[in-house]
Amino acid sequence: MLAEVGWQPEQLARRLNECAERHGRAERLHLKTPYKWKKGDVPRSPWPALVTAVLSEQLQREISFDELGWPDDGFEAAPASVGLDLPWSSAGALQAAEVVNESEGMMHRRMFLTLIGTAVTAPAHEWLIAPQAKDVASTTGRPLSGEVVDHLDAVTASLRRMDDHLGSGQTLGLVRQHLSTVVEALRERSYTDSVGRRLHATAGELLRLAGWLSFDNGHHTQAQRFWIAGLYQANAAADRGLGANILGFMSCQAKDLGQLRQSVTLAETARASYPATSPKVAAILDLRAAEAYANSRSVTDTRRALDNAFGRLTDSRPEHGDPDWSYWINEAQANAQAGYCYVKLEDWPRARDHLRTALRLQGNEYTREGALRNALLATTYVQQEHPELDKALALGGQAVQTLTGQVNSARCIKHVRNLVGALAPYQRTPAVRQFRQDARDLISI
Structure with missing residues (x-):
C-alpha cells in the first residue's frame, strides 16, 4: 500500500503524527517505527485504526485491518458527523447537544475523524434547506421564564469575553459546564415556544463558542461536532444569523485545513443564508468570505468582500439590533482580518x-x-x-x-x-x- 501511495515509511509516520495532533491525541510515532511494521510487528492502539484512516483517505477506498494483516484492537475511528444524523426538530436539536457534550468519556477507545471534501459542506446545505422547527414549547417539569434565559445569556456573554483574555485552553471546560446547564433546562423544564427558541439560541451560541475554542486549540474534529450540533440549535431557534455565523467559523477552519474550495462554499452559503438585518453580522460574514478568497489567491473577490465589510461597519444605526455575540467585530478586528488577507x-x-x-x-x-x-x-x-x-x-x-x-x-x-x-x-x-x-x-x- 505504501508503494501504491508512493510513500516511504517516514512519510507514513509523519502523516500519522499529523493525524493524531489534528484530532487532539497525545501519542506520537518515531519516524522509523513503520519499518518495524513492514517486518511484521503489530502496532499498539490507536495506530492500527489511524493507519487504516490515513491510507483510506489517500487511496480513496476503504482499507481494512485484514488487508494490513493486523487484528482489530477495538479502537474505533469514525467521521466527525457520526451520531449527528438527526431530524431538524427541537427534539433533534436537544439530542445533538447531548451527543456532543457527553462524548468525552468515549474518547479513550474512539476517535472522530475530521470531515473533508463534500462531507464538510453537507451539514451546511442540510441546515440551509431544512424546514424551520415547529412549536418548540415544552410541558415537562417546572416552568422556566424568560428572565432565567436572561441570566443564562449573561453568563454566556462573560464566557465569550473571558476567551479573549485567557484563550481556549482555560475556557472550554467552563463553556461545556454552562452548556450542560442549558441542555438540562431544555430537557427538564417547561417553557413557551418563545422561551424555548431563546434557550435553543443560547445552546447554539455555546456550541459555536465551544467549537471556536476547540478549533483555536487545534482540536478540529471536536470543533466540527460542536458546530454541526450548533446548526441544529440555530434551526430550532429560527435564528438565521446564528446559523450563518457558525458556517463562517466552519469556513475559517476549512481554509486552515487546506479545504479551500469548501471554505469558499461555506462562506458564501453563510452570506446567502443571512437576511442582513444586522450590519455587524453581515460584516463578519463578508470578512469570512474575504479570508476564504484570500487563501484561494482570488484578489478581486478578496478586495470586494473586504470593501463590503468595511462599508457595513459604517452603518451603526441602533435600530438594527446587533446580537451580543457580534460584539467583537469593530474597526480594529476588521483591519486585522484585512491584514491577514493581504498577507495571504x-x-x-x-x-x-x-x-x-x-x-x-x-x-x-x-x-x-x-x-x-x-x-x-x-x-x-x-x-x-x-x-x-x-x-x-x-x-x-x-x-x-x-x-x-x-x-x-x-x-x-x-x-x-x-x-x-x-x-x-x-x-x-x-x-x-x-x-x-x-x-x-x-x-x-
Whole structure:
C-alpha cells in the first residue's frame, strides 16, 4: 500500500503524527517505527485504526485491518458527523447537544475523524434547506421564564469575553459546564415556544463558542461536532444569523485545513443564508468570505468582500439590533482580518497598513488577537523585498511573550511557527538565533 501511495515509511509516520495532533491525541510515532511494521510487528492502539484512516483517505477506498494483516484492537475511528444524523426538530436539536457534550468519556477507545471534501459542506446545505422547527414549547417539569434565559445569556456573554483574555485552553471546560446547564433546562423544564427558541439560541451560541475554542486549540474534529450540533440549535431557534455565523467559523477552519474550495462554499452559503438585518453580522460574514478568497489567491473577490465589510461597519444605526455575540467585530478586528488577507495575497505593504492600524486601535491589551497581529506584522517585515529583521524580531518577541505567559492559542502559535520558518535563512544572525531559542518551548522546534 505504501508503494501504491508512493510513500516511504517516514512519510507514513509523519502523516500519522499529523493525524493524531489534528484530532487532539497525545501519542506520537518515531519516524522509523513503520519499518518495524513492514517486518511484521503489530502496532499498539490507536495506530492500527489511524493507519487504516490515513491510507483510506489517500487511496480513496476503504482499507481494512485484514488487508494490513493486523487484528482489530477495538479502537474505533469514525467521521466527525457520526451520531449527528438527526431530524431538524427541537427534539433533534436537544439530542445533538447531548451527543456532543457527553462524548468525552468515549474518547479513550474512539476517535472522530475530521470531515473533508463534500462531507464538510453537507451539514451546511442540510441546515440551509431544512424546514424551520415547529412549536418548540415544552410541558415537562417546572416552568422556566424568560428572565432565567436572561441570566443564562449573561453568563454566556462573560464566557465569550473571558476567551479573549485567557484563550481556549482555560475556557472550554467552563463553556461545556454552562452548556450542560442549558441542555438540562431544555430537557427538564417547561417553557413557551418563545422561551424555548431563546434557550435553543443560547445552546447554539455555546456550541459555536465551544467549537471556536476547540478549533483555536487545534482540536478540529471536536470543533466540527460542536458546530454541526450548533446548526441544529440555530434551526430550532429560527435564528438565521446564528446559523450563518457558525458556517463562517466552519469556513475559517476549512481554509486552515487546506479545504479551500469548501471554505469558499461555506462562506458564501453563510452570506446567502443571512437576511442582513444586522450590519455587524453581515460584516463578519463578508470578512469570512474575504479570508476564504484570500487563501484561494482570488484578489478581486478578496478586495470586494473586504470593501463590503468595511462599508457595513459604517452603518451603526441602533435600530438594527446587533446580537451580543457580534460584539467583537469593530474597526480594529476588521483591519486585522484585512491584514491577514493581504498577507495571504503576499501584498506586504497593504497587509502592514491594516495590521498597524489594528494594533494602534487595540491599545495596550495583551490578548490572543494582539499576539496574532504582532506575528503577522512581523512576517511582513521578513517577507518584504528588503527584510527589516529588527522590527520583525521585536514584534515576534511580543507575540511569544503574550502566548507564553498570558494566552493559550494553538492557532496563534502556528503563526509564530510560520514566522520562525520565514526567519530560517537568517538563522546565523545572533538576534535571529536568540529569537528562535526564545520561541523554542512555545512552538516545540
